[in-house]
Amino acid sequence: MTPKHASYDVVIVGGAIFGSSVAWWLTQMSGFKGKVLVVERDPSYQFASTSHTNSCIRQQFTAAINIKVSQFGVEFIKNFRRFMGDDPEVPHLALHSFGYLYLADTPEFAQTLKQNQQVQMALGAGTRHLSREEIAAAYPFYLLDDILAANHNTDNEGYFDGGTMFDWFKRMARRNGVEYIHDEVVAMTKSADGTAITGVRLKSGSTVRCGTIVNASGPRALATAQMAGLSLPVEPRKRYTFIFDAANPLDRDLPLTIDPSGVHFRTDGKYYMAGCPPEEDPA
Secondary structure, eight states: OOOSOSEEEEEEEOOSHHHHHHHHHHHHSTTOOOOEEEEESOTTOTTSGGGTOOOEEOOOOSSHHHHHHHHHHHHHHHTHHHHTTSOTTSOOOOEEOOOEEEEEOSHHHHHHHHHHHHHHHHTTOOOEEEEHHHHHHHOTTSOOTTOOEEEEEOSSOEEEOHHHHHHHHHHHHHHTTOEEEEOOEEEEEEOTTSSSEEEEEETTSOEEEEEEEEEOOGGGHHHHHHHTTOOOSOOOOOOOOEEEOOSSOOSSOOOEEEOTTSOEEEEETTEEEEEOOOSSOOO
16 A cells, blocks of 8 residues: 655554554644554554453552553543543443452562552552452462462453454544555665664555654564664563353452462453463563
């Protein structure tokens, strides 16, 4: 697909949820009237991380900036229609606050969770630090022989409909004038002194000039950065999520429970969802 213009103020490499979010937010910037081009190599998004995410959000971080970003994310989810201009076609997004339950199996890890809880509470998160007895009272079917403590927050932590959010980011960005094309950035052009990127070359053969490039290419971000002579600590790695039902379902929903081994699981409607990191984790 040939771009409509020879030059754009912003070219976004990757049109999944990050790229489409950036595109939409640019249209919300007061005073910005520039042209924006989103280049997406696979408009089906079959292999995009966006299509395979569990769409979970949490406030249980150790860094204040991450906690605050998530708190804004919760506000955005709960007020999605308002952020989208109160368009009656935009659906309300629900946040299912089942919470994250981090388990600790050593005194050191338990103390770290306690310290994390204090940081999170100071910023308004609802994280609770639980003893083994308190965990057992809430989830009596958990085998807790090697567990000492846990952190749990059911206040604005859980799952939301990321697919719908992505769909409306893209719809509204296009409605506001952002151009999407099915193509792939294969190279970047630099200024004469080599200090700035001035454009991109597309797989179709077109060359597009630009003022700013946004790298939103997900696990391919390193390959995109290398076109500009940069390096990023980003590698694609395989992850698996298993969804199953139970012959005898539990009598209560499970939070996203994270065992120290890395095994994690939660309720997913009438099913259960589980995963774990692989023993070998090649890029």
